[in-house]
Amino acid sequence: MGILRHYEKLLPLTYKTPRVNLEEGSTPLIELPRVGARLGIRLFGKFEGCNPSGSFKDRGMVLAVAKALEEGKRAVICASTGNTSASAAAYAASVGIPCFVLLPAGKVALGKLAQALMYGAKVIAVKGNFDRALELAREGAERTGCAMVNSVNPYRLIGQRSGAWEICDFLGRAPDIHAIPVGNAGNISAYWAGYNVYADMGKIKALPKMYGFQAEGAAPLVTNKPCPNPETIATAIRIGNPVSAHLAKAAVKESGGEFNSVTDQEILEAQKLLASEGGVFAEPASCAPLAGLMKLKRENRLPENILVTMILTGNGLKDPDTAMTQVGSPIEIDDTPEALMKVLCQN
Ligand code: F0G
Numbered sequence: 001m002g003i004l005r006h007y008e009k010l011l012p013l014t015y016k017t018p019r020v021n022l023e024e025g026s027t028p029l030i031e032l033p034r035v036g037a038r039l040g041i042r043l044f045g046k047f048e049g050c051n052p053s054g055s056f057k058d059r060g061m062v063l064a065v066a067k068a069l070e071e072g073k074r075a076v077i078c079a080s081t082g083n084t085s086a087s088a089a090a091y092a093a094s095v096g097i098p099c100f101v102l103l104p105a106g107k108v109a110l111g112k113l114a115q116a117l118m119y120g121a122k123v124i125a126v127k128g129n130f131d132r133a134l135e136l137a138r139e140g141a142e143r144t145g146c147a148m149v150n151s152v153n154p155y156r157l158i159g160q161r162s163g164a165w166e167i168c169d170f171l172g173r174a175p176d177i178h179a180i181p182v183g184n185a186g187n188i189s190a191y192w193a194g195y196n197v198y199a200d201m202g203k204i205k206a207l208p209k210m211y212g213f214q215a216e217g218a219a220p221l222v223t224n225k226p227c228p229n230p231e232t233i234a235t236a237i238r239i240g241n242p243v244s245a246h247l248a249k250a251a252v253k254e255s256g257g258e259f260n261s262v263t264d265q266e267i268l269e270a271q272k273l274l275a276s277e278g279g280v281f282a283e284p285a286s287c288a289p290l291a292g293l294m295k296l297k298r299e300n301r302l303p304e305n306i307l308v309t310m311i312l313t314g315n316g317l318k319d320p321d322t323a324m325t326q327v328g329s330p331i332e333i334d335d336t337p338e339a340l341m342k343v344l345c346q347n
Helices: 033-039 059-071 081-093 110-118 130-144 154-160 162-171 186-200 244-255 264-278 286-296 320-324 337-344
Strands: 028-033 040-045 076-079 101-104 122-126 177-181 211-215 258-262 307-312
Touching: 028 162, 033 040, 033 286, 040 101, 040 162, 059 076, 059 081, 059 154, 076 130, 076 258, 081 101, 081 110, 101 130, 101 211, 101 307, 110 122, 110 320, 122 130, 154 162, 154 186, 162 186, 162 307, 177 186, 177 286, 186 211, 186 244, 211 244, 211 286, 244 258, 244 264, 258 264, 264 286
Parallel strands: 040 307, 076 101, 101 122, 177 211, 177 307, 211 258
Antiparallel strands: 028 040
């Protein structure tokens, strides 16, 4: 039914807010018994790749675009490592307003670029990194009056709280540990706020510990200082100066969690493991939490038998190029039963 209808009472909607809807949300919380057994925990992945534009961004974008329309804005603008732009472009298309997206040139996964272009956004490739593109987008919004739909827009993070509500509605409780990738640091902050809303309403008795995972080459929250030249294969979280750093730090501190970083190699191994032993294909950035949990396990810092949720923030299909570097090619055969049998009967 879409986020705006599903959580109408928990969102800042008025009778004037258009009920924008691409049937976002209600994504599956998938138990991953084989992967969980390796870690000695009960592990669930919330597969946000099932959202209409293939990432968690749709939860906040639907509200940001609805509010922009309510406020009489005529266009939207954002900077993005790819997913925000795909989402903004999709919602702008669905309500019929222009969308401008600023991307770090050459650093966006192919599927995400194809999405923004297909949805009809004006796509601008900036010769600079995401942090610089974000500064430019803010200036563009100020000068033109376009609605800024990055997570500096408060409605984005409010909409993204819905992920926490769905987890609690499904489990009847909060997890012990909530593991999540951190880039611009909005989503971890939104989840923490969402869990707190449910705790205040008495819907959950205990809050989770928030564990934020970054890529080693783009880990400003782990090193505790901005990273001027962020670099990682997980391009979605290739961010050196997160705008919501203060909120994310508060979430981790208040919950008794931690920030940690993982190498690109660990991310790729986790991505392969999640697909081949979990049956879920998530994009590289989304696999930083699993890589992080494996690291905690190796360090004997992961308690046994606890309930852990990871947010699988984006669909693996968005970045086939990176996936293909991890796997072999198909086995080519002649079109005969004999050739087929030779393959089927090998070991
Ligand atoms: N995972 C994916 C797949 C993302 O696309 C992002 C952020 C994150 C995790 C990190 O979330 O920024 O709230 O800490 N992508 C943004 C974008 C920056 O432009 O699509 P965050």
